[in-house]
Amino acid sequence: MSLSINSTVEDIAISGIRRFFNLVQTKEDVLSLTIGQPDFPTPTHIKEQAISAIHNNYTSYTHNAGILPLREAIANFVSEKYHITYHPESEIIVTVGASQAIDITLRTILNNGDEVILPGPVYPGYEPLIKLAGAAPIYIDTRKNNFKLTADMIEPYITEKTKAILIPYPSNPTGVTLNEKELTDIATLIKKHDIFLIADEIYSEIVYTQEHISIAKFSEIRNQLIVINGVSKSHSMTGFRIGYILAPEWLAAHILKVHQYNVSCATSISQYAALSALTTGIHDPIQMKVAYKERRDYVLSRLKSIDLYTYTPDGGFYIFIDVSHLEQNSFDIAIDIVDKAKVALVPGSAFSTYGEGYVRLSYAYDMATLKEGMNRLADYFQKVNK
Numbered sequence: 001m002s003l004s005i006n007s008t009v010e011d012i013a014i015s016g017i018r019r020f021f022n023l024v025q026t027k028e029d030v031l032s033l034t035i036g037q038p039d040f041p042t043p044t045h046i047k048e049q050a051i052s053a054i055h056n057n058y059t060s061y062t063h064n065a066g067i068l069p070l071r072e073a074i075a076n077f078v079s080e081k082y083h084i085t086y087h088p089e090s091e092i093i094v095t096v097g098a099s100q101a102i103d104i105t106l107r108t109i110l111n112n113g114d115e116v117i118l119p120g121p122v123y124p125g126y127e128p129l130i131k132l133a134g135a136a137p138i139y140i141d142t143r144k145n146n147f148k149l150t151a152d153m154i155e156p157y158i159t160e161k162t163k164a165i166l167i168p169y170p171s172n173p174t175g176v177t178l179n180e181k182e183l184t185d186i187a188t189l190i191k192k193h194d195i196f197l198i199a200d201e202i203y204s205e206i207v208y209t210q211e212h213i214s215i216a217k218f219s220e221i222r223n224q225l226i227v228i229n230g231v232s233k234s235h236s237m238t239g240f241r242i243g244y245i246l247a248p249e250w251l252a253a254h255i256l257k258v259h260q261y262n263v264s265c266a267t268s269i270s271q272y273a274a275l276s277a278l279t280t281g282i283h284d285p286i287q288m289k290v291a292y293k294e295r296r297d298y299v300l301s302r303l304k305s306i307d308l309y310t311y312t313p314d315g316g317f318y319i320f321i322d323v324s325h326l327e328q329n330s331f332d333i334a335i336d337i338v339d340k341a342k343v344a345l346v347p348g349s350a351f352s353t354y355g356e357g358y359v360r361l362s363y364a365y366d367m368a369t370l371k372e373g374m375n376r377l378a379d380y381f382q383k384v385n386k
Contacts, residue, residue: 045280052272084217094266094271106130109251113134122352139352139353154186165197184218226246308322346359
């Protein structure tokens with residue numbers, strides 16, 4: 001008897017971020033700056049709402065798309081914050097985090113042999129989901145454009161196989177975002193083609209140099225656009241697993257079918273917690289963002305003092321550090337840093353081949369941790385840079 005599994009699943013590797021994180025857990029006295037998870041506690045009013053939901057027996061299935069009050073809160077939130085309009089009854093789906101939102105979106109729109117264009121380097125969670133849906137990821141090298149994916153870079157890659165373009169901004173791992181002119185150009189390009197645009201805006205509430213501009217403001221591509229967002233990063237609610245999809249009614253109806261058979265609905269208790277986040281806590285992210293900016297500026301100043309080149313991230317809580325001068329692959333460099341400096345950074349190769357030569361530092365940690373981490377890194381690079 002010979003058993004086999006789906007060959008695509010067999011070929012998929014565990015995320016490079018998690019593999020490296022798990023690896024360094026076996027080493028002693030290592031300070032980790034690897035995981036992109038807010039270090040702030042979930043705001044008290046959100047936790048109290050979750051407890052209240054349990055006590056009030058809100059523990060059964062909800063509408064497949066999520067409780068209507070939460071969908072209404074999402075509609076109000078994106079309207080107030082980003083000046084975009086989506087109908088809570090028919091154009092918003094509450095999901096199990098942004099990851100599930102991306103998964104069901106891709107499974108809804110992709111056929112075998114389709115192609116999805118995305119920037120490189122990029123978050124490693126997209127490629128496996130694209131492949132599981134039978135399609136192929138097509139990377140565009142953004143390294144020489146300060147990690148920005150722009151319309152003029154995209155256009156040469158569009159073929160008859162192109163089904164979608166995926167733009168995450170602010171980006172993980174680079175923290176770069178797109179300005180209004182760049183978004184306008186992408187919207188103009190998309191309008192010329194029968195393709196979808198997926199905008200992963202999960203870090204939209206953590207933008208420093210400008211207000212986040214959602215590409216959904218460009219109504220001319222509304223019929224082709226899917227926006228992914230959630231409360232994990234904005235409200236420090238990663239474990240609650242609440243994301244959401246904004247899509248035109250005709251498309252949302254199809255995505256909802258996949259969602260229904262996938263998970264039935266997002267967790268009821270978490271939905272009520274998210275309701276508090278997007279109503280009572282609509283401005284909770286502001287204080288966190290102030291702290292992230294202070295941390296970003298501190299880390300950047302320390303990196304500059306040890307002659308490590310980097311750009312200034314526009315948002316998120318990551319810095320992608322160029323270590324190509326060490327002339328080793330990024331995994332070996334990251335291991336060496338762990339062994340000699342006792343600091344864990346994510347190898348750039350975890351973010352596609354276009355991340356080679358870099359390491360990702362997460363500054364979603366308190367200042368005491370960052371200061372100790374930067375002291376250790378300074379000692380390490382003063383030695384290896386000689």
